[in-house]
Amino acid sequence: MLAKSYLKSFIFITLYSLLFTCYSFSAATEEAEPVTVDGDKVEVMSAENKVEAVGNVVITHKGAKLTCDKVTVNTLTKDAHAFGRVRIDDEGSVILADEAEYNLDSKKGIMFNGHIISPPFYAKADFMEKLSDKEVKMYKGYFTTCDRERPHYRLKAKEMDFSLGEKLTARDINFMVYNSSLAYLPKYAHPLNDNRPRVTVTPGMSKDWGFYVLSAWRYYFNEDLRGRVHLDYRERRDFASGFDTKYDTRLFGEGFLRTYYMNQRKIELKKPWISSLSENVKEELLELEDVDEKNRNTVERERYRISLRHNWDIDDDTNLKLEYNRLSDADFLKDYFLRENEIGLSSSASSYILFTHLMPFSTVSVLGQKRTNRFMSETEKLPEVKLDVSSTEISETNLYYSGTTSIVNLNNKAAAPSDTTNHINRLDTYNQLSYPKKLAFIETSPFVGFRQTYYDRDSDSDSDDALRGVFYTGIDTSTKFYRLFDVNTNFLKLDINKLRHVITPTISYNYIHAPTVPSSKLFNFDSVDSIAKANYAPLSLENKLQTKRSGKTVDLLRFILSTRYDFHLKPQGSRFANLNLDLEVTPYDWMRFEADSEYDKDDRAFKTANFDLVLMGEKEKFKTQDDDYKYFFGAGYRYQRNSRNQLTTQLTYRLNDDWKFKVYERWERETGGLREQGYVIYKDLHCWQMEVNYNVRRDHGEEIFLVFRIKAFPESGVEFNNSYHAPKAGQLSY
Numbered sequence: 025m026l027a028k029s030y031l032k033s034f035i036f037i038t039l040y041s042l043l044f045t046c047y048s049f050s051a052a053t054e055e056a057e058p059v060t061v062d063g064d065k066v067e068v069m070s071a072e073n074k075v076e077a078v079g080n081v082v083i084t085h086k087g088a089k090l091t092c093d094k095v096t097v098n099t100l101t102k103d104a105h106a107f108g109r110v111r112i113d114d115e116g117s118v119i120l121a122d123e124a125e126y127n128l129d130s131k132k133g134i135m136f137n138g139h140i141i142s143p144p145f146y147a148k149a150d151f152m153e154k155l156s157d158k159e160v161k162m163y164k165g166y167f168t169t170c171d172r173e174r175p176h177y178r179l180k181a182k183e184m185d186f187s188l189g190e191k192l193t194a195r196d197i198n199f200m201v202y203n204s205s206l207a208y209l210p211k212y213a214h215p216l217n218d219n220r221p222r223v224t225v226t227p228g229m230s231k232d233w234g235f236y237v238l239s240a241w242r243y244y245f246n247e248d249l250r251g252r253v254h255l256d257y258r259e260r261r262d263f264a265s266g267f268d269t270k271y272d273t274r275l276f277g278e279g280f281l282r283t284y285y286m287n288q289r290k291i292e293l294k295k296p297w298i299s300s301l302s303e304n305v306k307e308e309l310l311e312l313e314d315v316d317e318k319n320r321n322t323v324e325r326e327r328y329r330i331s332l333r334h335n336w337d338i339d340d341d342t343n344l345k346l347e348y349n350r351l352s353d354a355d356f357l358k359d360y361f362l363r364e365n366e367i368g369l370s371s372s373a374s375s376y377i378l379f380t381h382l383m384p385f386s387t388v389s390v391l392g393q394k395r396t397n398r399f400m401s402e403t404e405k406l407p408e409v410k411l412d413v414s415s416t417e418i419s420e421t422n423l424y425y426s427g428t429t430s431i432v433n434l435n436n437k438a439a440a441p442s443d444t445t446n447h448i449n450r451l452d453t454y455n456q457l458s459y460p461k462k463l464a465f466i467e468t469s470p471f472v473g474f475r476q477t478y479y480d481r482d483s484d485s486d487s488d489d490a491l492r493g494v495f496y497t498g499i500d501t502s503t504k505f506y507r508l509f510d511v512n513t514n515f516l517k518l519d520i521n522k523l524r525h526v527i528t529p530t531i532s533y534n535y536i537h538a539p540t541v542p543s544s545k546l547f548n549f550d551s552v553d554s555i556a557k558a559n560y561a562p563l564s565l566e567n568k569l570q571t572k573r574s575g576k577t578v579d580l581l582r583f584i585l586s587t588r589y590d591f592h593l594k595p596q597g598s599r600f601a602n603l604n605l606d607l608e609v610t611p612y613d614w615m616r617f618e619a620d621s622e623y624d625k626d627d628r629a630f631k632t633a634n635f636d637l638v639l640m641g642e643k644e645k646f647k648t649q650d651d652d653y654k655y656f657f658g659a660g661y662r663y664q665r666n667s668r669n670q671l672t673t674q675l676t677y678r679l680n681d682d683w684k685f686k687v688y689e690r691w692e693r694e695t696g697g698l699r700e701q702g703y704v705i706y707k708d709l710h711c712w713q714m715e716v717n718y719n720v721r722r723d724h725g726e727e728i729f730l731v732f733r734i735k736a737f738p739e740s741g742v743e744f745n746n747s748y749h750a751p752k753a754g755q756l757s758y
Contacts, residue, residue: 399440
């Protein structure tokens with residue numbers, strides 16, 4: 025019994041010792057990372073668990089680095105008391121101070137007369153408290169984007185909260201330019217990963233608006249709710265306002281809401297301010313101004329826009345999209361959002377809701393599209409339910425099936441004041457079988473398809489339904505030939521390391537049998553209804569010249585010649601269609617030339633032609649700018665026979681670190697010369713960039729405006745100046 029008791033005690037003590045050893049090892053491991061102190065003079069006081077260093081002191085611990093002139097470190101608590109030119113580098117941010125009490129483990133401490141460098145912001149305060157590795161609280165200081173000792177401007181605040189690399193929040197703020205206070209803000213918040221400006225103010229003068237001031241004020245509540253408020257004044261149109269809001273509901277998707285509203289007062293008086301005077305004084309001034317009766321009127325008109333885009337990823341396979349667009353009139357975008365109007369956004373201002381669900385081999389979608397602007401002609405879909413089956417192999421036979429089935433309620437509404445509305449219900453299904461096969465060196469893919477469409481009425485009757493059938497068949501064939509040339513040269517600095525010539529001929533054949541119900545008996549809402557008999561063969565020949573640069577394949581030249589051959593056309597008979605030519609030449613990284621054209625073989629003349637040349641000077645590093653091109657030149661020519669000849673050019677050239685200019689010209693033969701001219705002078709003001717813009721449009725008169733931008737936030741909320749839009753590489757057609 026005694027032996028058993030001793031044995032139990034021995035086992036217990038052994039286990040306890042092992043546990044204690046493991047705990048001690050763990051604790052030692054946690055504290056294993058030492059504090060490294062280096063300096064001109066370092067004294068270790070082991071009895072006091074203290075290290076003192078003087079002169080060019082460097083301390084490294086847990087990825088952070090502290091430098092100063094003098095320091096005392098407690099080796100147990102890791103508390104450091106630093107003096108003179110204190111600098112703490114940690115995770116991309118820098119803290120400077122005259123004196124600091126700092127814990128190297130917790131990264132907490134206090135600093136006196138401190139600075140924070142967290143680009144694009146620079147902040148300074150009499151007293152700073154570091155609450156964690158990222159959180160810093162500052163008292164009686166300022167922040168700015170100017171990196172000079174005496175910044176050109178600053179936002180002076182009583183209290184600031186810095187979340188390093190993430191967010192800045194300040195309270196009780198005065199906006200200072202040198203020593204002058206220009207504005208007061210109770211609170212300001214800014215995400216540090218956002219380089220857009222908080223405030224953009226653009227004054228100017230134009231023929232239609234008179235003197236104007238356009239301003240955009242950004243707001244930021246949090247990452248889920250942020251945007252801009254627009255407050256604009258136009259001398260001849262009065263005040264306008266609106267807001268842009270980007271939101272994220274987290275549970276039900278995210279979106280973007282945009283509004284703009286004005287009670288437009290179109291003032292026609294030579295001196296618009298006269299309208300605010302009393303009637304007696306106004307009459308006397310009008311007589312002196314010799315203004316006729318029609319110019320005495322001020323016409324008021326309510327004008328607005330509402331635009332909403334929402335996207336909700338319900339799960340990995342299910343999505344809901346919603347878009348709502350409402351305009352007061354057809355000319356609103358042209359009058360106040362000219363750039364959007366020029367790129368065609370007004371023509372696509374439809375409203376819809378689209379539900380999509382992905383399945384292993386198919387997609388189900390439900391679309392509801394409703395007209396919201398009566399001045400537009402639009403086809404409503406209330407609703408359209410569609411099933412798309414992707415190309416799927418049938419039981420390892422190399423036979424592939426694809427198809428589409430849809431049922432839709434269609435309403436075509438004519439633009440106001442017309443009340444014409446055409447309505448049908450349509451059931452459409454298309455089924456296709458294809459058999460891709462490689463024959464020797466030729467890739468082939470023959471296919472056969474059949475479409476059946478049911479209409480509850482045709483164009484001649486409100487009661488007779490129609491059932492239409494259409495048969496399709498065809499084949500796609502293509503192959504590649506290439507040859508490698510052993511050419512290695514740097515002639516004209518082309519840097520050619522072997523040349524490869526690739527030829528890709530493609531021949532297809534497509535046949536569509538005459539529909540059982542001709543399209544002339546249908547309403548022709550879309551491409552499904554307008555199907556007609558067709559029998560043609562598309563032909564194309566692509567040539568490429570390629571080389572290797574830095575281990576990557578580069579296309580030096582790409583040329584595509586394409587046409588199609590139509591069989592049994594009436595009354596012409598079988599014949600070739602027009603010839604299309606596409607060319608892209610990229611001999612250097614800084615040079616690109618593109619051209620595309622359509623040649624009318626009957627008239628023996630080009631129907632359209634487009635040419636683009638882009639030259640970009642090599643990027644250079646300027647002392648106050650990021651990498652920038654020394655120059656940029658773009659020229660584009662657009663030709664349409666008997667209708668359009670347009671030449672657009674732009675030259676941007678940087679004279680030196682401080683000055684840059686841009687010239688933009690748009691010439692049209694049909695309008696008798698220059699259609700638009702734009703001249704911009706850029707002046708670098710260290711932390712600001714000044715732009716003087718002068719623009720002349722034949723339809724809108726002259727316009728001049730002055731813009732100041734903070735360089736730390738280059739993206740502008742209001743953009744007016746025009747630019748040459750070069751085509752994207754690899755995109756030959758327009």
